[in-house]
Amino acid sequence: MTRPTQDADPLIAIRDLSVSFATSAGPAEVLRNVTLDLGRGRIVGLVGESGSGKSTLASAITRLLPANLSRLDGGILYEGRDLLAEPEAAVAALRGSRFAMIFQDPMGALNPVFRVGTQLVDLQRAKAPKASRRDRMARAVAMLTRVGIPDAARRIRDYPHQFSGGMRQRIMIAAALLCEPDLLIADEPTTALDPTIEGQIVALIDELRHGFQGTILLISHSLGLVSHLCDDVAVLYAGALVERGPAAAVLGAPRHPYTRALLACEIGADVVRRATLATIPGDAPDPTRLPPGCVFAPRCSQAIDSCRDAVPELRPVDGDGGHAAACLLV
Numbered sequence: 001m002t003r004p005t006q007d008a009d010p011l012i013a014i015r016d017l018s019v020s021f022a023t024s025a026g027p028a029e030v031l032r033n034v035t036l037d038l039g040r041g042r043i044v045g046l047v048g049e050s051g052s053g054k055s056t057l058a059s060a061i062t063r064l065l066p067a068n069l070s071r072l073d074g075g076i077l078y079e080g081r082d083l084l085a086e087p088e089a090a091v092a093a094l095r096g097s098r099f100a101m102i103f104q105d106p107m108g109a110l111n112p113v114f115r116v117g118t119q120l121v122d123l124q125r126a127k128a129p130k131a132s133r134r135d136r137m138a139r140a141v142a143m144l145t146r147v148g149i150p151d152a153a154r155r156i157r158d159y160p161h162q163f164s165g166g167m168r169q170r171i172m173i174a175a176a177l178l179c180e181p182d183l184l185i186a187d188e189p190t191t192a193l194d195p196t197i198e199g200q201i202v203a204l205i206d207e208l209r210h211g212f213q214g215t216i217l218l219i220s221h222s223l224g225l226v227s228h229l230c231d232d233v234a235v236l237y238a239g240a241l242v243e244r245g246p247a248a249a250v251l252g253a254p255r256h257p258y259t260r261a262l263l264a265c266e267i268g269a270d271v272v273r274r275a276t277l278a279t280i281p282g283d284a285p286d287p288t289r290l291p292p293g294c295v296f297a298p299r300c301s302q303a304i305d306s307c308r309d310a311v312p313e314l315r316p317v318d319g320d321g322g323h324a325a326a327c328l329l330v
């Protein structure tokens with residue numbers, strides 16, 4: 001049985017979400033029965049290996065799913081509405097006003113042919129339809145200054161390609177904050193940056209979170225980043241949520257063998273400075289041919305026969321603290 005909501009009134013309540021895509025090898029089951037709350041004002045880290053379904057979860061919330069979608073079941077509740085049942089135009093309106101996104105590659109999100117200022121002025125239309133262009137420009141300059149763009153009043157007239165990768169990511173963060181969104185989705189926001197710049201962007205997100213009222217969904221490979229920034233953590237493995245709860249509990253006392261293995265990789269990587277990156281033996285399953293029972297069982301050193309019989313449900317592991325794991329052995 002799935003735990004009741006962690007927060008009595010979460011901003012977003014994902015319920016039993018399943019997503020499949022049509023492929024030449026048959027349906028790829030990319031998310032299966034995912035139930036997760038994104039609490040108001042919280043930073044929720046979504047972690048898991050490449051291909052575990054993190055970006056697909058973000059795309060389902062914003063309904064930006066690819067054309068070969070073949071199954072979309074469950075619900076994503078936001079302010080009493082099920083986003084999966086809303087007309088496309090209604091969700092598109094939310095994307096422009098209530099939900100904002102920051103991606104790994106900011107160049108992909110900024111339009112190369114318009115000056116940064118023009119783009120930052122335009123995107124405020126939904127939030128401040130009556131504000132003058134001059135006022136919107138002033139807000140944009142103030143926000144660029146806040147995210148650390150030097151000489152913002154002048155640089156706002158530049159085009160995106162005139163900024164470095166780190167500066168472009170700062171511009172994307174400014175763009176997102178100008179919308180004052182309820183939900184900010186940051187999908188691997190620092191992955192494309194070199195380590196020094198990455199550190200600066202992490203410090204910036206850390207600093208800005210205090211003035212930001214909304215919820216942040218932070219998608220990342222890096223458990224270090226997630227433990228530094230997040231209040232809650234959700235761990236995905238091959239499309240299934242295997243563990244979730246407060247970051248301190250999930251990362252401090254992980255209960256699922258997969259979360260433990262992920263943490264061991266990260267600690268190993270730190271210790272040897274990535275010279276010999278620790279890995280989890282075996283590969284994640286092909287989403288068109290998922291194993292029966294627990295999807296992690298084929299790679300789990302602790303698996304017993306019954307792990308292969310039925311899919312384990314997320315069960316509370318700490319009473320009412322919100323920490324839950326999907327493992328028969330817990």
Ligand SMILES: Nc1ncnc2c1ncn2[C@@H]1O[C@H](COP(=O)(O)OP(=O)(O)OP(=O)(O)O)[C@@H](O)[C@H]1O
Pocket residue numbers: 021022023028030048049050051052053054055056057066067068287
């Ligand atoms: N349009 C699609 N058609 C078929 N399979 C897809 C499609 N989009 C994604 N997938 C598959 O779905 C799975 C989940 O992909 P997704 O991008 O959500 O994972 P991810 O955890 O975000 O990975 P990464 O960290 O590499 O970005 C992968 O196996 C991927 O190959």
